[in-house]
Amino acid sequence: MTTTASEDTGSAAVRLRSLRRSYGEVVALDGVDLDFATGTFTAVMGPSGSGKSTLLSCAAGLDRPSGGTVSVGGVELAGLSERRLTLLRRERIGFVFQAFNLLPSLTAAQNVALPLRLAGRRPSRGAVREALARVGLAERAGHRPTQLSGGQQQRVALARALITRPAVLFADEPTGALDTTTSRDVLALLRELVDREGQTTIMVTHDPVAASYADRVVFLVDGRVHGELERPSAERVAAHMAGLERGAGGGAEAHRAVGGVVPC
Template sequence: MTPTAPHTSALVTDTAAVRLTALHRVHGNVRALDGVDLIVPAGTFTAVTGPSGSGKSTLLSCAAGLDRPTSGSVRIDGTELTGLSERRLTLLRRERIGFVFQSFNLLPSLTAAQNVALPVRLAGRRVSRAEVREALARVGLEGRAGHRPSELSGGQQQRVAIARALIARPAVLFGDEPTGALDRVTSRQVMRMLRDLVDRDGRTIVMVTHDPDAAAYADRVVTLVDGRIASTAERTADGGRTACRAS
């Protein structure tokens, strides 16, 4: 008897770092997300923009597992989030998701190195000094490990926050207005560093921003309006943009 060939779909793996399908999020009478479909390939940089109230932060929160959608699917690195228990979702966030906020959220009494190591230690895992030094070196803070937040500039504090998000080697780094509290020069420095993390290290970044200069560093800019994707703009080889309007 000729062996039966394996079913093709069983062998296919999801290569997208983030996959959102028919995503809805309703808050009372407000439809914050209205059927969003979005695929973020691994090793790319996506910026999400749009006017205030367009659903940007809600999309980011649902995609990062910080909020549960009303309906639809969220997959991170091939894992479906929507059916996970709170415990499993917490574990996945610790191991596969990094998050950088507009406010740096550093503990003032801890050094830069201690702040970077804190999430891993709270998860009950050991982290070596070499790992912490490497994380700080990746964001250009090799000589600041012993400094407390009050001894660092705003840009340096955000770099510490990014190193803290990267220490667990997440599949995706999410940023919620990561340059919102920084001046223009410092914002550019942080954005160049994030761009370098994608180009040099193959990181996947999804960032919400209202700043067109910050969005310009991304491979793709997704614009939300009223909870729906209104348009996308892809970076071309010459550094320009090719735009596509959603139907």
């Protein structure tokens, strides 16, 4: 089970303390305290401009916060050089995005092997086959992206993220470009990876049904934590989001009024 900052934090895979991120006058994150326990699946939701994608970027080491701390596996990111931060992302963090970002000239197997090659490591065929087998695509290793459906392409992207056996998998709207049936297949796979292999997963989504696959949903409003749900159902998530959006109706407009970029 995931924990809040006030609970036991001994098993936290990712820990955020007093996290702040500003873009000019716009405050995207405003003192966020959160823990994400090892082997759990957390969804992050909020109205447009709430800071959820900014939180994901800071937690994953893709963006440097303006204040506070981020720790991944007990390693505080603020003290790392750009080189060491890059190495940590390659070795301990996996990413899946709405866009599949597969190279069209490469086969599925070659796309999956790419992170290891970029890290200067020679991927074994067995490791690549195993990564594809984990997402149910062992028989598609030789196919190029144009020969795969959208759902299969996202599974290849997921296998690519998992090839390094990351401590944490970050997913930013991973089903946003997929149809309903395919989305559910990908979400079921993410859930299975948590249950079967203990894969710590943090996912940003706007979809209450997607969030219902998680162990916990954390809600953000104006860059601050605004409640959470344990063992969420799609109906409970949708009702909570409806309340937040009614209460945050002027938030995005206020950000625009100061001439800043509205963070997601």
